[in-house]
Each structure stands twice: as C-alpha cells, then as structure tokens.
Amino acid sequence: MVDIPRKSAARQRRIRRAIYGAVAVLVLGGITLGVSKLKPAAPSVERATVWIDTVKRGPMLRQVRGSGTLVPEEISWIPASTEGRVERIVLRPGAAVGPDSVILELSNAELQQSALEAELQLKGAGAAYQNRRVELETQLLNQQAQFATIEADYHQARLQAEADEQLAKQGLTSDLTLKISKSKADELGTRIGLERKRLGIAEAAVKSQLAVQQAEIDRVRTLFSLRKSQLAHLKVRAGSAGVLQQVPVEVGQRVAPGTNLARVANPGRLKAELKIAETQAKDIQIGQVSEIDTRNGVIRGHVSRIDPAAESGTVAVDVALDGELPRGARPDLTVDGTIELERLDNVIYVGRPAFGQEQSTISLFRLDASSSDAVRAKVALGRSSVNTIEIKEGLQPGDQVILSDMSAWDQFDRVRLR
Secondary structure: OOOHHHHHHHHHHHHHHHHHHHHHHHHHHHHHHHHHHHHOOOOOOOHHHHOEEEOOOEEEEEEEEEEEEEEOEEEEEEEEEOOOOEEOOOOOOEEEEEEOEEEEEEEHHHHHHHHHHHHHHHHHHHHHHHHHHHHHHHHHHHHHHHHHHHHHHHHHHHHHHHHHHHHOOOOOOHHHHHHHHHHHHHHHHHHHHHHHHHHHHHHHHHHHHHHHHHHHHHHHHHHHHHHHHHHHHHEEEEOOOEEEEOOOOOOEEEEEOOEEEEEEEOOOOOOEEEEEEEEHHHHOOOOEEEEEOOOOOOOEEEEEEEEEEEEEEEEEEEEOOOOOOOOOOOOOOEEEEEEEEEEEEEEEEEEEEOOOOOOEEEEEEOOOOOOOEEEEEEEEEEOOOOOOOEEEEEEOOOOOOOOOOOOOHHOOOEEEEE
C-alpha cells in the first residue's frame, strides 16, 4: 500500500521534465529561426570622413583639365652647315641674342684650303677667259678685214664693168673686154656673199666659245662663293633675336653637317602645350576657350592645335595665349590648363564621384532624409566635366549622396553615418 503513491510521483516528475525539454527545444528553434531571418546590422561610417554633395539642377559648364609646359611659338635650331671642330663657345644658354650674335666658333683646315684653291681657280678661269677673248677678237678682226678687201674689190670690179659697158656702146672697147669685166664683178659678188656668211659664222663662234669660258668662270665662282659661305658659317650666329636656350656641344667636339649646334627661342611669344587624357580629348575642338594657370597668374587663351595621335594615354593640345604673360612666365614652365568644352542648360548634376566615368552606370550611397542611414542607389551618369557630372537617372535635385570611395562597403546596401 505504501509503494503505489511513490511510483506515481516519480512518473509525474519524468513527464514534467519531458514537457520542459520539448518547450525548451521549441523556444531555441524559434529563436534560431528568428535570428537567421534578421538582416545584418548596417556598418557605421564617420560623417566627417566622407565627401557628401547635393544633387542640383541648372547650367553646368563642361571642362577638361590637363597639365603641361609653356613652350615658345618660334624655335630656331641652328645646324652646322659643314663639318668642323668646336673651337670656342662664345655664349651660354640664357643669353639674349640678336640675328648677328656669334654663339660659337668652329674650325676646319680642309675647308680653308678648299676655299683658297677655289679662289685661285676663279682667278685662273678669269685669265683664261680674257686670253681666249683676245684670240677670238683678233681672228674676227682678220676675217672682217678680209671681207672688207673683197667688198672693195667687188665695188671696183662693178664700176669697171659699168665703164666698159658704156665704152662698148660707143665702140671704144671690145666686147671681150666687157665680158671679162662683168665676169670678174660677178665672181667678186659671189665671193662677197660667201665671206659675209663666213663672217657671221665667225661672230657666232666668238660668242659661243666665250660663253663656254664664261660658264667655267661661273662654275668656279659658285664654288668659291660656297666655300666663302661655309667659312663664314664657321662662326655660328643666332640668325634671329631671342634667348639662347641650348648649346648641345662642347669645345673640341667634331660635328658633322646638319648637327644641331644651338637652339634660339623668342620668349615673348609662348604657348601652352597641355597633355589631356585620351578619354577626355574626344570633345576638344580648335578655337575652344581655355585658361592657363602659371601659378603666378591665369592667362586666357584658345585651342590652336590638337595632335592627331595619342601618346602614352594622352593627347597633346596646344593653347595659344591671348592675354599678357604674367611675370616669371618663361619656356618650360610647368602649368595647368582648363579647356571649356560646352555649357549645358537645365541639367541635373552633382560633383564627380571617386569612381565612375561618363556615360556609365554606378552605385552611390544616397542619404535617407528620415534617418541617419545612407542607402545604395543605381545612378546613370551622362556627360562629365572637371568637377561635376551629369545625372541621367537614379537621383533627383536635392538628394544628398556620398561621392567618396566606398569600395570597402561593397557588400552592404546600407551604411549608418555617425
């Protein structure tokens, strides 16, 4: 009778433990399921460490920017006109020069000898010309004298024939004498015609033979002039006013014809040569307005030339300077340039994000006005400028977006700003 209640109580305890265990398993399962469905907490970002900009609507000025240098518009390289040895450098880079300023002096013994020989040849050719001219003129005078003699004999024979003809009419001379007179006059008439032709040929021969001698004189004179010019060019002159920029030779150096000996530039006429990224250069056109920052002043200008080929990812663009050069502006000075492409009216735009090219789609964190969170949004970009970019889709005027590099939070669609 005593064992029955004791067994009933133990059984009830076992039942209660089983019920508690089942409830605990159900509670743990529910908690686990609930936790698995929870979204991960948004990471926190310091507001002061990110760049936030507001989307705007209005006019947007499209520009591209590049760095470069000031270069002279007029650059003259002075080449060596003949082979020589550098004897003396008279002026050094930085010196102001005029057209006749001697920059350096060369020497060439062979050239001096050639010039002397050419001078002697010229004198010899002149003497030979004079000697040949005298000979030909003497021959021509003899030919003219012979022609004059025959011409006089012809006139005398003709007069005699006329006289004999009158006498024959009066019966004072025989017909035979008349025939002889006429025959002699006719013979001399024929001879005078031949001599006239010979005289003409002789005169033409004098001109042609003297022309040959004159051609030889001209040839030697040209050679002598060339040698004299080469001798004069051994003193290398600037050729134009400006500033001497380079003298890329040393005393004692041998130089060949065509070697660049010096560079002279006009420092009063400079242009900016900018390097523009090839991805941004497609919209640049001749005549577009630009500004050049020399770090000592800003000069307005316009695009004057665009290199047709890209090099090392950039395109060379020349900007002609329209304004007065600031103090300190000189060749090879490093400058920054901004070129104005176009003005866009009534567009939605924002500052350029850290990543994202024009005509592309990117994601930006847009600030939530109802909380301190920023939510990821897809944004379609349009045309870009130096500091701004057009918004086609995804943002509206008044929206605030984070433009800083947010690649560290690529796996999150929401961040909390604190």
